[in-house]
Amino acid sequence: xxxxxxxxxxxxxxxxxxHLDSMEENVLYHLDLGKKTHNLPAMFGDIKLxxxxxxxxxxxxFAQFMHKQLGLVAxxxxxxxxxxxAAAETGQWHGMGTPSISIMLQEELIKLLHHAKCRDVTIIRxxxxxxxxxxxxSVVITDMAVDNSxxxxxxxxxxxxxxxxxxELDKDLVGExxxxxxxxxxxxxxxxxxxxxxxxxxxxxxxxxxxxxxxSEKKLEYLKRAYDASMRNIETExxxxxxxxGLCGLKGEFSRGRFHVLPAPPRSPASPLA
Amino acid sequence: xxxxxxxxxxxxxxxxxxHLDSMEENVLYHLDLGKKTHNLPAMFGDIKLxxxxxxxxxxxxFAQFMHKQLGLVAxxxxxxxxxxxAAAETGQWHGMGTPSISIMLQEELIKLLHHAKCRDVTIIRxxxxxxxxxxxxSVVITDMAVDNSxxxxxxxxxxxxxxxxxxELDKDLVGExxxxxxxxxxxxxxxxxxxxxxxxxxxxxxxxxxxxxxxSEKKLEYLKRAYDASMRNIETExxxxxxxxGLCGLKGEFSRGRFHVLPAPPRSPASPLA
Numbered sequence: 001x002x003x004x005x006x007x008x009x010x011x012x013x014x015x016x017x018x019h020l021d022s023m024e025e026n027v028l029y030h031l032d033l034g035k036k037t038h039n040l041p042a043m044f045g046d047i048k049l050x051x052x053x054x055x056x057x058x059x060x061x062f063a064q065f066m067h068k069q070l071g072l073v074a075x076x077x078x079x080x081x082x083x084x085x086a087a088a089e090t091g092q093w094h095g096m097g098t099p100s101i102s103i104m105l106q107e108e109l110i111k112l113l114h115h116a117k118c119r120d121v122t123i124i125r126x127x128x129x130x131x132x133x134x135x136x137x138s139v140v141i142t143d144m145a146v147d148n149s150x151x152x153x154x155x156x157x158x159x160x161x162x163x164x165x166x167x168e169l170d171k172d173l174v175g176e177x178x179x180x181x182x183x184x185x186x187x188x189x190x191x192x193x194x195x196x197x198x199x200x201x202x203x204x205x206x207x208x209x210x211x212x213x214x215x216s217e218k219k220l221e222y223l224k225r226a227y228d229a230s231m232r233n234i235e236t237e238x239x240x241x242x243x244x245x246g247l248c249g250l251k252g253e254f255s256r257g258r259f260h261v262l263p264a265p266p267r268s269p270a271s272p273l274a
Numbered sequence: 275x276x277x278x279x280x281x282x283x284x285x286x287x288x289x290x291x292x293h294l295d296s297m298e299e300n301v302l303y304h305l306d307l308g309k310k311t312h313n314l315p316a317m318f319g320d321i322k323l324x325x326x327x328x329x330x331x332x333x334x335x336f337a338q339f340m341h342k343q344l345g346l347v348a349x350x351x352x353x354x355x356x357x358x359x360a361a362a363e364t365g366q367w368h369g370m371g372t373p374s375i376s377i378m379l380q381e382e383l384i385k386l387l388h389h390a391k392c393r394d395v396t397i398i399r400x401x402x403x404x405x406x407x408x409x410x411x412s413v414v415i416t417d418m419a420v421d422n423s424x425x426x427x428x429x430x431x432x433x434x435x436x437x438x439x440x441x442e443l444d445k446d447l448v449g450e451x452x453x454x455x456x457x458x459x460x461x462x463x464x465x466x467x468x469x470x471x472x473x474x475x476x477x478x479x480x481x482x483x484x485x486x487x488x489x490s491e492k493k494l495e496y497l498k499r500a501y502d503a504s505m506r507n508i509e510t511e512x513x514x515x516x517x518x519x520g521l522c523g524l525k526g527e528f529s530r531g532r533f534h535v536l537p538a539p540p541r542s543p544a545s546p547l548a
Contacts, residue, residue, distance in 0.1 A: 016485045096369055096377060099371025099510050100373070102473050107475065107483065107484075111484050147431075157423060157471075159479055159496040160422065208297065209385075211518070212294075216293075222434055244484070
């Protein structure tokens with residue numbers, strides 16, 4: 001729902017894989033596109049802003065909304081990867097969790113933007129999440145994704161060795177986005193850290209899943225620690241999204257709507273989970 | 275495609291969460307069902323076998339196929355959670371990656387089976403995966419899920435602390451399943467370990483993703499080590515599936531069709547990745 005201002009130049013979209021250059025064809029499996037079979041620069045070269053979210057229905061509705069807002073010619077949006085006009089945008093869904101969004105980003109989106117020779121691309125993930133001590137319905141603009149131990153890192157085992165990536169997001173974009181919400185009434189917007197968990201239930205300390213071995217008190221103690229460490233919401237994709245954006249020269253950001261707060265409501269604005 | 279023999283008694287489906295008992299209602303969000311709003315024992319209490327897979331289209335096709343095979347009355351399978359006949363089965367999709375399947379299992383399926391008072395339930399995950407030194411098209415029956423460090427464990431941070439779960443699967447079921455494939459011609463079937471990775475690309479050492487910092491030689495060296503440690507395929511959901519089945523009293527198993535082998539073809543049956 002936020003209107004995003006023009007991104008400052010950040011250059012081309014990097015692919016850091018020497019093997020790809022030597023492959024004559026590179027099939028983007030889920031998009032049914034290929035470097036050789038399609039003229040990707042002509043189809044997608046003008047893309048400047050990409051919005052992604054977890055579910056196909058939600059992203060279709062968002063793409064339709066954006067088309068109206070931008071005054072673009074109505075067309076079939078069922079294949080949401082069709083080329084757009086000058087202010088091109090793509091609404092794409094990525095499923096739940098870091099392994100799922102990683103497939104979409106690495107297999108499809110980043111390679112598509114690279115092959116299409118796009119430049120100065122901003123990518124925004126829009127989604128629901130669990131708010132931490134904030135008003136229900138707030139939008140959190142993420143300045144940093146942190147893991148379940150509150151560290152700004154994304155860890156992954158590659159060929160048996162642990163690799164650690166930074167999860168900081170683009171500072172300029174984080175600075176620009178809060179102003180966008182001022183034009184929209186009743187849209188509380190704030191900047192904060194986002195915690196990325198590998199388990200939707202256990203990660204945010206929910207008590208209603210099939211397995212739960214901790215008390216309500218322990219849960220609140222953990223969430224209060226998270227709040228005190230500047231976390232304002234919890235979701236399941238931010239860490240790998242941030243890591244990949246940083247590595248590939250994309251200006252990345254999260255912007256979330258329709259928040260639900262965690263089961264325990266805040267008691268006071270200053271220390272909501274105390 | 276395998277026909278599964280009758281499971282020996284394994285008792286009720288456990289929910290290990292004292293908080294759930296005190297909740298008057300428990301909404302199974304994605305199924306649009308609730309403990310209070312629906313008579314779950316009448317609707318689903320006779321379920322003995324559940325099959326899950328990653329994509330909705332594939333699971334719908336599988337449910338339609340099974341209905342024909344079992345001679346059940348044709349009905350609309352669009353909502354694949356509708357009640358079935360005496361030999362009830364559910365075909366359900368769970369997306370990609372451990373965070374995604376964990377939501378489906380913990381939020382929906384295991385709680386549904388528990389609330390419906392099902393007993394002696396077998397659950398089989400059917401999916402494609404990357405084969406390791408095996409003939410393309412083989413079915414691997416998983417005896418143990420291992421992580422990217424070849425360990426039979428599923429690790430998860432819960433309220434800031436690391437929790438480790440076992441990923442062994444039901445030995446009786448692993449023993450029974452290979453016989454089922456003997457009735458079907460040209461269906462190579464074997465028992466082996468399955469490696470669960472958190473990244474589809476990096477986890478199986480693929481060279482065609484957006485980011486890749488290792489050589490083809492290093493990749494083959496890693497895959498050979500995996501093969502020598504009894505791994506026969508790689509996918510992205512087995513570890514949490516095995517851990518949750520073990521904890522909740524479900525007889526769990528993987529059975530995979532339509533395999534694709536990893537880019538480097540086997541050189542010899544004995545040591546295919548050497």
